[in-house]
Amino acid sequence: MAKKLLIVESPTKAKTISKYLDQDFKVVSTSGHIKDLPVSQLGVDVEDNFKPRIVVLNSKRKYLRKIISEAKQANSIYIATDPDREGEAIAQHIKEELPEKKPVKRLLFYEITPQGINSALDNPLDLDYSKIDAQVTRRILDRLVGYEISPLLWTKIKRGLSAGRVQTVALRLIEEREQERKAFKSEEYWTLDFILAKDKLELTARLEKIKGKKANISTEKQAGQIIKDVESHPAVLTEINIKDRRRHSPPPYTTSTLQQDANKILGYSAKKTMTLAQQLFEGVDIDDQTIGLITYMRTDSYRISDQAVEETRQFLTDQGKAELIPPQPKKYSLNNKKIQGAHEAIRPTSVYRTPEQLKSKLPRDQLRLYQMIWNRLVSSQCKDSKEKVYTLIFSVLSKYELRTSYTQVTFAGFREIIDPDVIAKSSSTIDYSKFRKGEKYKIKDCQSQQHFTQPPPRYTEASLIKQLDSLGIGRPSTYAPIISIIQDRKYVYKQNKALVITKLGEVVSQYLTRSFPDLFNVNFTAKMENELDEIEQNTKTKNEVLSDFYNPFKHRLEDIRNNPVPIEISEEDKICPLCRSKMEIKKSAHGLFLVCENYPQCPGKKDVLTDHPPPKETDRKCPKCGNALLAVHGRYGRFLKCSNYAKCKTTLPFFMNIDCPQTECDGEIIEKQSSKGKIYWRCNQCDFIIWNKPTNKTCPSCGFKLMVKKTYRRNNYLFCPQCKSKIEDKDDVE
Numbered sequence: 001m002a003k004k005l006l007i008v009e010s011p012t013k014a015k016t017i018s019k020y021l022d023q024d025f026k027v028v029s030t031s032g033h034i035k036d037l038p039v040s041q042l043g044v045d046v047e048d049n050f051k052p053r054i055v056v057l058n059s060k061r062k063y064l065r066k067i068i069s070e071a072k073q074a075n076s077i078y079i080a081t082d083p084d085r086e087g088e089a090i091a092q093h094i095k096e097e098l099p100e101k102k103p104v105k106r107l108l109f110y111e112i113t114p115q116g117i118n119s120a121l122d123n124p125l126d127l128d129y130s131k132i133d134a135q136v137t138r139r140i141l142d143r144l145v146g147y148e149i150s151p152l153l154w155t156k157i158k159r160g161l162s163a164g165r166v167q168t169v170a171l172r173l174i175e176e177r178e179q180e181r182k183a184f185k186s187e188e189y190w191t192l193d194f195i196l197a198k199d200k201l202e203l204t205a206r207l208e209k210i211k212g213k214k215a216n217i218s219t220e221k222q223a224g225q226i227i228k229d230v231e232s233h234p235a236v237l238t239e240i241n242i243k244d245r246r247r248h249s250p251p252p253y254t255t256s257t258l259q260q261d262a263n264k265i266l267g268y269s270a271k272k273t274m275t276l277a278q279q280l281f282e283g284v285d286i287d288d289q290t291i292g293l294i295t296y297m298r299t300d301s302y303r304i305s306d307q308a309v310e311e312t313r314q315f316l317t318d319q320g321k322a323e324l325i326p327p328q329p330k331k332y333s334l335n336n337k338k339i340q341g342a343h344e345a346i347r348p349t350s351v352y353r354t355p356e357q358l359k360s361k362l363p364r365d366q367l368r369l370y371q372m373i374w375n376r377l378v379s380s381q382c383k384d385s386k387e388k389v390y391t392l393i394f395s396v397l398s399k400y401e402l403r404t405s406y407t408q409v410t411f412a413g414f415r416e417i418i419d420p421d422v423i424a425k426s427s428s429t430i431d432y433s434k435f436r437k438g439e440k441y442k443i444k445d446c447q448s449q450q451h452f453t454q455p456p457p458r459y460t461e462a463s464l465i466k467q468l469d470s471l472g473i474g475r476p477s478t479y480a481p482i483i484s485i486i487q488d489r490k491y492v493y494k495q496n497k498a499l500v501i502t503k504l505g506e507v508v509s510q511y512l513t514r515s516f517p518d519l520f521n522v523n524f525t526a527k528m529e530n531e532l533d534e535i536e537q538n539t540k541t542k543n544e545v546l547s548d549f550y551n552p553f554k555h556r557l558e559d560i561r562n563n564p565v566p567i568e569i570s571e572e573d574k575i576c577p578l579c580r581s582k583m584e585i586k587k588s589a590h591g592l593f594l595v596c597e598n599y600p601q602c603p604g605k606k607d608v609l610t611d612h613p614p615p616k617e618t619d620r621k622c623p624k625c626g627n628a629l630l631a632v633h634g635r636y637g638r639f640l641k642c643s644n645y646a647k648c649k650t651t652l653p654f655f656m657n658i659d660c661p662q663t664e665c666d667g668e669i670i671e672k673q674s675s676k677g678k679i680y681w682r683c684n685q686c687d688f689i690i691w692n693k694p695t696n697k698t699c700p701s702c703g704f705k706l707m708v709k710k711t712y713r714r715n716n717y718l719f720c721p722q723c724k725s726k727i728e729d730k731d732d733v734e
Ligand SMILES: [Zn+2]
Pocket: 576, 577, 578, 579, 580, 581, 596, 597, 598, 602, 603, 604
């Protein structure tokens, strides 16, 4: 029997595929990329058409040896790495290393299911060299930028830093948003909601206009004046608007929209989403079957195969939901994007594998992501939803205009998939068809509320991906790595979901964007991404793109080396913490720091690259020498250090000044940080431990001597760990 070898890049994928192939197939995996540019050299010959030196990775030699020995015995060889540029490049790397003269065929598996595997086997292809060129061009561009620019950061700011072609632009977006936030001037404004009553009916209407103009109420006094003005007068119903509105069914998921929703709805990072999606794609064990549950997860296509559309429509019919099926299958198109051949959106491989059925068979996180993908496919093939929007406009003294509006869902359409009760939930106890113009309402009460205009919010992973996508500077394979790397480099950290730039990130971003304004620039980066697409479509060559890029880049590098751009540190950061004089930028082996201009008279020094607040003196005394202890932020959280640290090396854990609440323990509560960076508190003597910030309040219900701070829906309260009772937290200022 003829022996066939099939090579993939992932062991899980290999395992799933082998279950569906005949005995004469042998399936092996490379465990990822096997070749890349060398680690310690540029590896690109810029004098010789940017020829890359792609070498076998040391860690992959054993996999390669196995593949070669299998290949020697095989009559036909198939490479079935992932169906995108990265997969194509791996395929090429494998092919280059195989014994010569063996025919090699390329298979594209868009889903790891019997039908996905069979249809690929029916259509064996040759390697796509334009795709490979696009991938290697990206790799070379990234290498040139990283390799040439990172050393500038080492000499100017700190050793070990890195710059990246797309990563730095993402960082720049975050940094510019932070500047906008700093420049933002918050303004006070008030809203007034009036309770209107007639017979037994009550409704709330908001003041929208005064004398035909938008109501701008900026002070409490103004608000009070209006209330006084309006109070004793009737509100006359002057207008009733009823509008029909349609909500369009959403397109199925692409990589970008899946990552956004998983972040918004499930709180997953882009990295976690991709890991889970890959598991679902490569195959999971369900009953006695191993099967890929979703189609390939790196895609920017909205296309759904005719088969999948047909299956979804049949499924809806089977479920007795024929009324949700549109007469024609829905098609979605992306603006400015070409049709991506066989690529499809991310969808379940069979809509008949419902999340309900898989409930006890998948780990929770996989199930939640699968549920989102499943809901989204089914929704995308349902009719639009329809609503009626009622708007009532009231007039007081012919001067003040109050409005209330109400939306009734009249046809659920796609919304029924996620929420079968959407119509009932949108129903009101008020019958809006009974209102008549000219009716008079009594003003029963007014709720005035103070607000402040908010600065533009910080990016979250979701909103950053959305922005990168809409600016054209991300691709399905790059969003997650970009977001991971700026965090790994400590340029950005996550606070709840927000991406917050660090001092280091700010200094690096400002230095790089001022040194290379044309390179770390949104338009330029979008143009480069387009040119990579053009290489794949054969409308540009690799060398055209690389030399167009390299010549101006080389000149700019020379300029910068001859006329370096100075590092800029904000004026507020340059104030000496000791004498309030200006500070000067200095550099040591550990990186940049600031020194007081009055040095050595004033010993003021400051680390500008870390965000830790400066050490603070505490009331505690050093047990060894009696000097005050300082509270210091370190890598492993807060701790106490003797203020006479030049002479005394005493360090102690951070004491909360709270006694252990356990009876018969006279320990104290200290703050600790887990290996994953989570802060917790424990007794320094017994095993009492708590994961919410403790206070020394005594529980009014049970007398337990410690309560913890908790937050629910932005309200702070104190919680008793012993009797679980809650009380209001009156002094929640930190
Ligand atoms: Zn000073």
